[in-house]
Amino acid sequence: MAKKSYRAAINDALRSEMRRNPDIIILGEDVAGGQGASGEVGGVGSVFGVLGGLYKEFGPTRVIDTPISESAIIGAAAGAALTGLRPVAEIMFVDFVGVCFDQIYNQTAKFRYMFGGKAKTPMVIRATIGAGFRAGAQHSQSMHPLFTMIPGLKVVMPSNAYDAKGLLLEALRGEDPVIYLEAKTLYDKEVEVPDEAYRIPFGEANVLREGKDVTIVAFGPMVPRALAVAQTLSKDGISIEVVDPRTTSPLDEDTILDSVEKTGRLVLVDESPPRCSLASDVAAMVAEPPRQGLRAVPVHRNNEAVRVRRPRHSLVGAADGQPGQSGQHGKY
Amino acid sequence: MQMSRDELKRAYTRLFRIRAFEERVVKEFAAGKIPGFAHVYLGQEASGVGVCHDLTDKDLIGSTHRGHGHCIAKGCDVKGMMLEIMGKAGGLCGGKGGSMHIADLSKGMLGANAIVGGAPPIAVGAALTQKYKKTGCVSIAFSGDGASNQGTVFEAMNMAVVLKVPAIFIFENNGYGEHTAASYSVGGGSIADRARSFGMPAEVVDGVDFFAVHEAMSRALDHCRPGTGPYALEIRCYRFMGHFVGDPQAYRTQDELKEARAHDPLPLFRKKVTNAKLLDGMELDAIEETVLAEVEDAAQTAIAAPLPDIKSLETDVYAHY
Numbered sequence: 001m002a003k004k005s006y007r008a009a010i011n012d013a014l015r016s017e018m019r020r021n022p023d024i025i026i027l028g029e030d031v032a033g034g035q036g037a038s039g040e041v042g043g044v045g046s047v048f049g050v051l052g053g054l055y056k057e058f059g060p061t062r063v064i065d066t067p068i069s070e071s072a073i074i075g076a077a078a079g080a081a082l083t084g085l086r087p088v089a090e091i092m093f094v095d096f097v098g099v100c101f102d103q104i105y106n107q108t109a110k111f112r113y114m115f116g117g118k119a120k121t122p123m124v125i126r127a128t129i130g131a132g133f134r135a136g137a138q139h140s141q142s143m144h145p146l147f148t149m150i151p152g153l154k155v156v157m158p159s160n161a162y163d164a165k166g167l168l169l170e171a172l173r174g175e176d177p178v179i180y181l182e183a184k185t186l187y188d189k190e191v192e193v194p195d196e197a198y199r200i201p202f203g204e205a206n207v208l209r210e211g212k213d214v215t216i217v218a219f220g221p222m223v224p225r226a227l228a229v230a231q232t233l234s235k236d237g238i239s240i241e242v243v244d245p246r247t248t249s250p251l252d253e254d255t256i257l258d259s260v261e262k263t264g265r266l267v268l269v270d271e272s273p274p275r276c277s278l279a280s281d282v283a284a285m286v287a288e289p290p291r292q293g294l295r296a297v298p299v300h301r302n303n304e305a306v307r308v309r310r311p312r313h314s315l316v317g318a319a320d321g322q323p324g325q326s327g328q329h330g331k332y
Numbered sequence: 333m334q335m336s337r338d339e340l341k342r343a344y345t346r347l348f349r350i351r352a353f354e355e356r357v358v359k360e361f362a363a364g365k366i367p368g369f370a371h372v373y374l375g376q377e378a379s380g381v382g383v384c385h386d387l388t389d390k391d392l393i394g395s396t397h398r399g400h401g402h403c404i405a406k407g408c409d410v411k412g413m414m415l416e417i418m419g420k421a422g423g424l425c426g427g428k429g430g431s432m433h434i435a436d437l438s439k440g441m442l443g444a445n446a447i448v449g450g451a452p453p454i455a456v457g458a459a460l461t462q463k464y465k466k467t468g469c470v471s472i473a474f475s476g477d478g479a480s481n482q483g484t485v486f487e488a489m490n491m492a493v494v495l496k497v498p499a500i501f502i503f504e505n506n507g508y509g510e511h512t513a514a515s516y517s518v519g520g521g522s523i524a525d526r527a528r529s530f531g532m533p534a535e536v537v538d539g540v541d542f543f544a545v546h547e548a549m550s551r552a553l554d555h556c557r558p559g560t561g562p563y564a565l566e567i568r569c570y571r572f573m574g575h576f577v578g579d580p581q582a583y584r585t586q587d588e589l590k591e592a593r594a595h596d597p598l599p600l601f602r603k604k605v606t607n608a609k610l611l612d613g614m615e616l617d618a619i620e621e622t623v624l625a626e627v628e629d630a631a632q633t634a635i636a637a638p639l640p641d642i643k644s645l646e647t648d649v650y651a652h653y
Contacts, residue, residue, distance in 0.1 A: 025464065061464060067494055072487035075453020076460055079471070082442060083392060083461040102484070106447050107454060114433040115443060116426030117648035151649050175651035203653075250653055 004193040006186045009161035010050050010126075013168040014088065016197055018058055021086065024172065026051065027064040028073055028090030028126075035065040047092050048128065048187055070100035074125065078108040078177075081123040086172065094127040094181060095138045097146075108177045109152030124171045125179045129157075130221045130271055132185040142271040144219065145278050147179050148248040154178045154202055155249040159223035161191045163246055166200030173199065183221035203250035207259065211241035214265040217256055218244060219278055222269040248278055253285060260286050264295035340611055343381055343542060345619050347598055350377045350401045352620075352627045353410055357400065357417065357431075361577040365635055367419050370431045373401030375572035378597035379504050380405035382545025383472065383565075386553060392440045392458045392471040394451035396504075397432045399444030402474055406441045408434065410626060414634040421640040428640070428648065448509070449475065449482025452501065456488045459497035463559050470498040470556045478509025480523045489530040492562035500552050501527060501564040504539065506571035507592075511583050527564030539569030540595045543604065570595045 004012065018024045032055035033044020042055030042063070055063040066073050070091060077089035091097055097104065104125065111119040131140040147155045154176050158164035164182070171178040208223070209230050218226035223244045230240035241259050245252055260266045266286055268279035283298040335343070354372040361370050373380065376398075384393070384405035395402040403413055408424065416423030417431045424436050435443035442458060445451040455473035462469045479485050480503050492499040503523045507514050520526070527534035533555060537548045545567060552563040570592040574581040581589070605611045 025460075064460075064495065067487070067490055069487035069491055071484045072453045072456060072491040075450075075484065075488065076457035076491060079394070079442070079454035079457020079459075080461045080464075081457070082437075082454065083458045083471075085461050085464060087457070099483075102447055102450065103453060107445075107450055111435075111443065112651070113648050114425060114429045115435040115437075116424070116428045118425065118437055119435065119443070120651060154650070154653075176653075 001192040001194060003190040004161050005188050005190045006158070006161040006164050006183070007048065007050050007188065009165040009193045010168060010182065011052060011054070012193070012195075013165045013172070013197075014051070015054060015057065017169060017172045018054070018062065021172070023084065023086045024088060025062045025064060025080065025085055026054065026088045026090070027066050027077060029066060029068050029092055031055070031090055032060070032063050032065045035060075046090060048184065050182070050187070070096050071103050074100045074103035075107060077123050077125070078103060078111070078121055081108075081121040081177070082111060082119055086122050088124045088126060088172070091125060091127040093139050094129045094143045095141045097127070097143060104147075104153070104179070105150045109150050112176075113152060120175050121177045122175050123177050124168070125177070127179065127181055128184045129181045130183050130185055132221070142181070142220065144181055144248055145272050145276060145281075148251075148278060148281075152177065153249065154247065156180045156202065156247050157183075157220035158246065159183070159186070159218075159220055159244050161189065161193050163200060163206070163244075165193055166198050167202070167246060169197055170199040170202060174202075181220060185221050186224070189224070200246065202247040203252050204246065205252035205255035206244045206246055207241065207255065208244055209240065209242040211239040211263065213239045213263055214267060215241045215243060215256070215259040215263045216267045216269055217282055218242065218269040219248065220271070222271055226269050251282075256282060257286065261293055264293050266298040268298065337610060339385075340605055341615070341619060343385060344601060344605075344611070344616055345623060346381045346405055347377045347542065347601060348620050349410065349623050349627070350380065350404045351598060352623050353404060353413070353630075354400060356414075356627050356631050358573070358577050360418070360631060360635070366417055366431070368430050368432070370417065370577045371398040371575065372573050372577060373398055375570045375592065375596070376504060376506055376539065377401060378542040378545055378601070379502070379539040379567045379569050380474075382542045383474075383502055383549050383567075385546050386550065387440070387472075388469065389438065389440045390467060390469045392442050392455070392462070392469070393474060394442045394455040394458070394472070395444040395474050396451065396476060396479070397444065397446045397448070398476070399432070399434060399474075403434050403436070403441055403444070406436075407439045408436045408441055411630040411633055412436070414630040415637055418634045418637070419639065420634055420637040421644075422637055426640055426644060426648075428644070449479040449484040451475065452479070452485045452488035453491070456492050456495070456497060456499050459492065459499035459562075460495060463495075463497050466559075468557050468559070470500055470553060472500045472502055474502045474504065476509060477503065477505040477507070477514035477518055477523060479503075480505075480526065481509070481517055486526075486530075489527060489532065489562070489564070493531045496559070496561045498556040498559050499562040500556055501532075501562060503527075503564065503566045504569055505566055506569050508571055508575065510575045511579070522566070524564065524566040527566070532562045532564055534564035534566065537565050537567045539567035540597045540600060542597060542601050
């Protein structure tokens with residue numbers, strides 16, 4: 001079986017499914033690239049090159065460059081999905097959902113429920129997540145906890161090329177709106193990926209490595225890191241089980257609980273800020289009600305850098321126009 | 333005025349159906365029969381009916397929080413609507429939508445939308461479907477003067493021009509966005525000028541006159557059906573009631589309310605068709621009588637109908653989970 005990169009696997013899934021289903025269209029910023037310019041159209045294929053060659057094969061009616069207008073991108077995708085197409089909309093960086101969030105959680109995710117089950121919105125929103133490029137605070141976030149709490153939306157976080165293809169094909173053949181979060185740091189990582197189409201069901205976690213001492217549940221780009229840690233610590237005689245949930249909505253609770261029941265210890269590794277996160281959510285799920293055999297309180301390791309500190313005495317001096325003293329800090 | 337007598341009767345039926353339906357909504361809201369909020373379309377009837385008069389079920393509309401009139405103009409069943417507004421099981425959305433989320437996809441009604449400025453991007457997507465599938469049909473976004481200030485609406489207008497989709501932007505300027513006058517909130521004063529600046533033809537239309545709206549809409553449809561790009565109408569009309577049913581309206585003087593009610597689209601329609609001897613008063617009265625009975629039946633049925641089963645709270649969230 002040939003090895004393919006995460007990027008190539010996503011491209012592969014889109015290309016094969018677009019050949020099979022004429023209702024699939026792609027829309028977003030620079031999904032082709034070069035429209036209206038003096039040179040070649042279609043040479044960009046999305047900011048990280050994931051859509052390379054698709055414009056050439058499917059043309060401007062199916063690979064649609066839009067203005068930089070995220071609300072109109074997601075809204076148009078929702079309207080097209082509601083009326084019989086199956087759009088794949090791209091939000092270049094997940095950090096940009098702030099300007100179109102209404103269209104995601106009030107529109108796309110709500111139609112089916114609000115209209116009593118008579119509407120469907122089969123669409124996929126692709127977005128890139130994660131730090132690792134030193135790209136600053138507005139191009140490095142992982143917003144999956146925000147999406148996971150939205151009823152009506154499914155949330156997919158592939159951690160390797162094989163899953164990337166199978167999960168995307170599942171999304172493209174389902175009837176629900178899906179947000180598909182691509183880890184920027186994984187685009188060049190290769191694993192064996194079959195050429196033919198295959199689907200990975202949502203809500204089925206993958207136990208990537210079996211162990212008996214401690215369970216690590218890691219999300220998206222943190223999965224390869226968890227595996228590396230497990231490999232390193234195995235030399236010290238610590239046997240680590242690594243669980244990749246693959247989708248956070250639906251979440252495979254049983255596989256996580258079964259693993260923790262076996263190992264008695266849980267470490268959660270996630271890139272999003274700690275409060276109200278997948279890590280805190282899974283930690284709570286595991287700890288409550290108390291589980292037989294749990295030998296330690298679950299630990300979750302989020303990105304501590306974003307545990308923002310606030311000054312305790314910020315109002316001191318404010319009355320006379322002096323800036324607040326911030327010498328003493330406390331974690332909240 | 334080139335409509336047949338049957339067409340004129342259909343138009344008056346819809347105008348009066350909205351009037352009677354909304355007056356009944358006001359009454360039942362006061363009686364505690366309607367949960368949540370209700371925003372009625374009284375005074376704006378000629379806009380919705382004029383816009384939708386020549387549409388088929390394959391032409392699509394997206395509506396607003398003030399959407400009952402658009403539903404009726406698009407042909408939605410009033411009994412299904414009243415059941416929905418009262419949150420009853422037999423409603424058009426099974427009682428899950430309520431006043432602000434009535435939808436009937438079989439009639440090309442893509443849903444009322446309670447987020448001001450929420451519908452135009454969706455209507456652009458529906459127009460994209462029309463273009464992609466080469467249907468020759470259009471997609472219409474109803475918005476108000478309030479929504480004309482939302483960034484989503486600007487994005488949608490620009491996207492419609494860029495993608496050359498058959499979208500028609502209807503801005504019903506009823507003078508108020510919630511409790512703030514459009515004369516205060518719409519910078520520059522003209523919504524039609526904003527639409528033009530995005531590169532689409534736009535007209536300002538007298539929304540009290542059904543025939544003026546219909547004629548402008550005919551031009552919009554002629555422009556859009558071939559799929560060459562969008563069109564916009566700023567329809568100037570009057571909101572007879574407050575923002576929501578029960579709004580005390582301290583922000584409007586009695587003189588202004590009296591002046592608004594003088595611009596009533598229904599008597600104007602009657603006057604025009606009877607003066608032209610196209611329909612007589614008795615024929616119009618007969619339409620009113622039929623519609624009143626229909627609305628009475630809808631209200632009685634809805635009041636007596638059961639609430640949805642509690643289990644339905646958790647259904648229809650996903651197709652499959």
